[in-house]
Amino acid sequence: MTERFDAVVVGAGPAGSAAALVLAQGGASVCLLERGPFPGSKNMYGGVIYGRILDGLIPQWWDEAPVQRWVTRRCTTMLTAGQALTIDYRTSAWGSPPYNGATAFRPDFDAWLAGKAEAAGAVLVCSTTATGLLRNEAGAIVGVRTDRPDGDIEARTVIACDGVNSFLAKEAGLYHHAEADHFTLGVKEVLALPRRDIEERFGLRGLEGADFEIVGCTGDVPGGGFIYTNLDSIAVGLVLSLPGLAASKRRPEDILAEMKTHPAIAPLVEGAELKEYSAHLIPEGGYDMMPELGQDNLLIAGDAAAMCLAAGIWLEGVNFAIGSGAAAGEAVVEALTRGGVVAQPLEGYRRRLENSFVLADHKKLRRAPGLVLSDRVQSRYPQLACNLAERMFTVDNPSPKKGMVALGRQEIKRSGVRLRDLARDAWTGLRTFG
Amino acid sequence: MSTGALAIVPVRDGILPLGGEETIAEGGGSALLVGTGVETAAREMVVQPAGRLLGWEAGDYRPAAWAEALFDTIAPHAAVILPASPDGRDLAPHLAAVLRRPLLTGAIRLTFAEHGTRVEVARRGGLVGELYETPVPVVVTMQPGVRGVDPSVEHREQPPQLELLNLPFSPTSSSGNPELVEIMPPDPATMDLGEAPRIVAGGQGLGSAELFARLGKIATALGASLGATRVAADAGWVPFERQIGTTGVAVKPRLYLAFAISGAVQHTSGLGHPDHIISVNLDASCPMMTMADLAIVCDARALIDELAGRLLSSTDVET
Amino acid sequence: MTAGGARLGAARLGVAMKWVDLRPEIDSLTGAVHTDARFSGASGADQAALELALQLGGTWGADVVVVSVGPAGSETMLREALAAGATQALRVDGDTAMASQDVARALAETFKGLGVDLVLCGDWSLDRGSGSVPAFLAGAMGFAQALGLVSIAPDGRSPCGLSAQRRLDGGRRERLRIQAPAILSVESGAARLRRAALTRVIEARKATVEVRPAPTPVGAPHLAPTRVGPYRPRARTLPPPSLTLSPRERVLALTGALVERTPPQTLVLEAPEAAERILDQLRTWGYLT
Numbered sequence A: 001m002t003e004r005f006d007a008v009v010v011g012a013g014p015a016g017s018a019a020a021l022v023l024a025q026g027g028a029s030v031c032l033l034e035r036g037p038f039p040g041s042k043n044m045y046g047g048v049i050y051g052r053i054l055d056g057l058i059p060q061w062w063d064e065a066p067v068q069r070w071v072t073r074r075c076t077t078m079l080t081a082g083q084a085l086t087i088d089y090r091t092s093a094w095g096s097p098p099y100n101g102a103t104a105f106r107p108d109f110d111a112w113l114a115g116k117a118e119a120a121g122a123v124l125v126c127s128t129t130a131t132g133l134l135r136n137e138a139g140a141i142v143g144v145r146t147d148r149p150d151g152d153i154e155a156r157t158v159i160a161c162d163g164v165n166s167f168l169a170k171e172a173g174l175y176h177h178a179e180a181d182h183f184t185l186g187v188k189e190v191l192a193l194p195r196r197d198i199e200e201r202f203g204l205r206g207l208e209g210a211d212f213e214i215v216g217c218t219g220d221v222p223g224g225g226f227i228y229t230n231l232d233s234i235a236v237g238l239v240l241s242l243p244g245l246a247a248s249k250r251r252p253e254d255i256l257a258e259m260k261t262h263p264a265i266a267p268l269v270e271g272a273e274l275k276e277y278s279a280h281l282i283p284e285g286g287y288d289m290m291p292e293l294g295q296d297n298l299l300i301a302g303d304a305a306a307m308c309l310a311a312g313i314w315l316e317g318v319n320f321a322i323g324s325g326a327a328a329g330e331a332v333v334e335a336l337t338r339g340g341v342v343a344q345p346l347e348g349y350r351r352r353l354e355n356s357f358v359l360a361d362h363k364k365l366r367r368a369p370g371l372v373l374s375d376r377v378q379s380r381y382p383q384l385a386c387n388l389a390e391r392m393f394t395v396d397n398p399s400p401k402k403g404m405v406a407l408g409r410q411e412i413k414r415s416g417v418r419l420r421d422l423a424r425d426a427w428t429g430l431r432t433f434g
Numbered sequence B: 001m002s003t004g005a006l007a008i009v010p011v012r013d014g015i016l017p018l019g020g021e022e023t024i025a026e027g028g029g030s031a032l033l034v035g036t037g038v039e040t041a042a043r044e045m046v047v048q049p050a051g052r053l054l055g056w057e058a059g060d061y062r063p064a065a066w067a068e069a070l071f072d073t074i075a076p077h078a079a080v081i082l083p084a085s086p087d088g089r090d091l092a093p094h095l096a097a098v099l100r101r102p103l104l105t106g107a108i109r110l111t112f113a114e115h116g117t118r119v120e121v122a123r124r125g126g127l128v129g130e131l132y133e134t135p136v137p138v139v140v141t142m143q144p145g146v147r148g149v150d151p152s153v154e155h156r157e158q159p160p161q162l163e164l165l166n167l168p169f170s171p172t173s174s175s176g177n178p179e180l181v182e183i184m185p186p187d188p189a190t191m192d193l194g195e196a197p198r199i200v201a202g203g204q205g206l207g208s209a210e211l212f213a214r215l216g217k218i219a220t221a222l223g224a225s226l227g228a229t230r231v232a233a234d235a236g237w238v239p240f241e242r243q244i245g246t247t248g249v250a251v252k253p254r255l256y257l258a259f260a261i262s263g264a265v266q267h268t269s270g271l272g273h274p275d276h277i278i279s280v281n282l283d284a285s286c287p288m289m290t291m292a293d294l295a296i297v298c299d300a301r302a303l304i305d306e307l308a309g310r311l312l313s314s315t316d317v318e319t
Numbered sequence C: 001m002t003a004g005g006a007r008l009g010a011a012r013l014g015v016a017m018k019w020v021d022l023r024p025e026i027d028s029l030t031g032a033v034h035t036d037a038r039f040s041g042a043s044g045a046d047q048a049a050l051e052l053a054l055q056l057g058g059t060w061g062a063d064v065v066v067v068s069v070g071p072a073g074s075e076t077m078l079r080e081a082l083a084a085g086a087t088q089a090l091r092v093d094g095d096t097a098m099a100s101q102d103v104a105r106a107l108a109e110t111f112k113g114l115g116v117d118l119v120l121c122g123d124w125s126l127d128r129g130s131g132s133v134p135a136f137l138a139g140a141m142g143f144a145q146a147l148g149l150v151s152i153a154p155d156g157r158s159p160c161g162l163s164a165q166r167r168l169d170g171g172r173r174e175r176l177r178i179q180a181p182a183i184l185s186v187e188s189g190a191a192r193l194r195r196a197a198l199t200r201v202i203e204a205r206k207a208t209v210e211v212r213p214a215p216t217p218v219g220a221p222h223l224a225p226t227r228v229g230p231y232r233p234r235a236r237t238l239p240p241p242s243l244t245l246s247p248r249e250r251v252l253a254l255t256g257a258l259v260e261r262t263p264p265q266t267l268v269l270e271a272p273e274a275a276e277r278i279l280d281q282l283r284t285w286g287y288l289t
Ligand SMILES: Cc1cc2nc3c(=O)[nH]c(=O)nc-3n(C[C@H](O)[C@H](O)[C@H](O)COP(=O)(O)OP(=O)(O)OC[C@H]3O[C@@H](n4cnc5c(N)ncnc54)[C@H](O)[C@@H]3O)c2cc1C
Pocket: A010, A011, A012, A013, A014, A015, A016, A033, A034, A035, A036, A039, A040, A042, A043, A044, A045, A046, A047, A048, A049, A050, A128, A129, A130, A131, A161, A162, A163, A164, A167, A185, A186, A187, A188, A237, A238, A280, A281, A282, A301, A302, A303, A304, A307, A308, A315, A316, A317, A318, A319, A321
């Protein structure tokens, strides 16, 4: 048995490292466990990190964070078989401090953030898997068990940041609903492309980066796609509904291959060489499927608590993981300085989350997953919008141009979308995203 | 007669090592057989060296002492080549050390030009190729099996003229250590996969270490070695040494039995060209099935139990 | 392992471990190798060497000293060795491209200075893959060698005496009796490195690794490749088909089409019938009697 820690944090992903950093900064003794050979070694995601949440933790983080490119162009694209309609936004403001989003590799980013925690005094132990909760005779949680000989770690508080499908959260019985439709599958390819080609194809200069979110590219499986630019590679991926995937009997890599052949996508990815392919589950049920935030001496944060925001044109998890991890760390520090009565960290944790974007955004967007994955948003609206655009921009004189309203009416009718549904979705959308 | 290259071939009990004759043929110069039973080995040889054929009956394998004793014989040769067999790999560094020459290991091709030797070597398990063009004399080990020998070209017209050497041999302090206790005959279960003539392999569809253990017993009963796909090795059902394919072992069996293997190209590219392939899979159209002489659509797990029942005694089956 | 060996107070076991990228990226078009320190560590063979040394050290009551010639990054690997149970770890400053003979000399000097009389190595390094460092080391230290071992155990008869098996050609093996001083190299399958206890992992994070300067190279002239590229296997020489065959038959023989093959068959069978069918087929082909 080793020394007793104030806290043991399981998982050195963004959530765990943020928690450990805050704890160490607050003077607590903390052990940060990671099953991979180094933090981030096995972690995959899309590719964009929104760093605002780091401002309070690591001043001027942008000077040292291992970043590939700063996102200055964000496109939302709707595809049908042969059409594409894109809202293309770019701003040079995102290209200078304090920046907005950055593309980064997780093995770089996670290792960097864990290094910050270590520098602050956290004890990072890699290649070690937490195998369960350690309980005393009374059944109270007093630490974790690991897969190493002599591997029990005693701690006053356990913070589980072990990612989606958290084993520890489940063992503690914090999940009450974890059906398949609360998860989506993320698949991603990293394609090598010379830097010059990336800059040319995506219209970028220097360290500028682009971020494409795509709907209508997943065939009959509800989901969405993305393309992000790294320095000399691009990430192309999909987020797919699990039940939809099962029903379609298709393989995710086939759907991805199909997206890459779309006339609007093909020129972006042409000639790029496949470097890696990976797949990972994403908790995507939103606010309504979140588990309890903890119990006893246990707190859960990040994907372990289903805090990833994956609502259509948003795909954010790292910032939510950092935010919730830091909140958990603060709550434990607060409980320690007050003498650490059992229930305190959990209360403080919940209060912090509710007062921050973490739960506020989730509450606001609670209907988003359902809406974004609905058949109408997935295929009918893209079709409708593209057709509308096509009619508007097709020059068919000598026939006189039609008015927008008339075109709209005709196309809505043609698309088979009922006006009632359209109105309801617009209202949900407005309430959700507005 | 070329005196450029000298092939040194360690011999045990008259048996030539893996790659011994390829090395002689590739060197195109003289050859020296060293060890025990060199005359027998010379008689068995198919390849005739272009230059002289020397032999030294040196007794049990003793690389450091041999290297010193051989110094005068080998020093004039600009290239000294050994097969990268277990004994050749052991001896080569000692020759390089006494000769104070660079050592190039794992060559796949040697050519000799006026100004030196050109050596192509394989690195990183055969993913990277390096070319060395060296004017200075070298010691080289050559990868067995990459060249092959063509008896109709490299054959000999007459029995070889073996010139036996009598070298001064000073047993060093380490002589007799290690001491050879016995040589054990091949055991397919532990045999290096790369050399196994029969392989029984399993893939992802088997699903457990237990089933692989049982498949291993069936393999032994068939005189075959056990192989696996990367998926199975990654899952920890078999040790990594059993993995066949581009990132595993390259094999060249005559008989290949594939149980629940889909036949991904990374797997089959390490498979050589077996004379006979049997594949068992639930999916009749996967590449492994289309490659097979006999493709059986069947649950491999159930089939393994059936085969175990037929081939193994009851005590074997239980474990 | 039997606990048969006599205790030898002064004996020290050495382990030579190389720090290498365990899964480098290799460009299949250019052969360019991209390594990443974060994925670097000891190969399976070097880990097996450490494990066996720890086992022998336990039996004989001997210290285990681990030495690596390499850059600063190697210290992570050395700390892991300490966590697993090594008594001392030492790094000789050097780069990964050092010639094998120079590496061996550096190792020999260090081990000699430490009074080590039995050194365990891995059989191959993953990046160089020549298996020559252990033999050079044996030469430089004047020790006996037994390389490419698949198993090692104390022979239980003499102090520091070992019995070992070594792989020969064609699936044969030899059984050896080995006496220190000696250099041994082992295959990765010879042993699996134990998991270090958590307490030791945490302690080893702060353990000091002694560093020695790189020795000046005096080995053989160093060769650098004139070209590095992707590996392309050479065509193998095949015996030509007999001249008594017709041209068509010769082509068939060269392309392998003459190998007797049953017409490819796909059968859907229940397990018992499938088993019978396979055994029948093996008999037909002559693999079973
Ligand atoms: C395809 C895809 C695309 C995405 N794109 C984006 C994006 O562009 N931007 C964005 O912000 N988010 C994105 N996300 C979401 C984001 O990846 C996650 O929300 C985020 O990684 C959550 O961080 P975390 O620290 O909670 O968990 P993780 O990052 O999953 O970290 C968990 C850590 O715990 C370790 N661990 C697990 N179990 C144990 C154990 N028992 N013992 C010890 N260690 C353990 C793991 O090895 C890992 O290091 C994407 C996700 C996917 C799948």
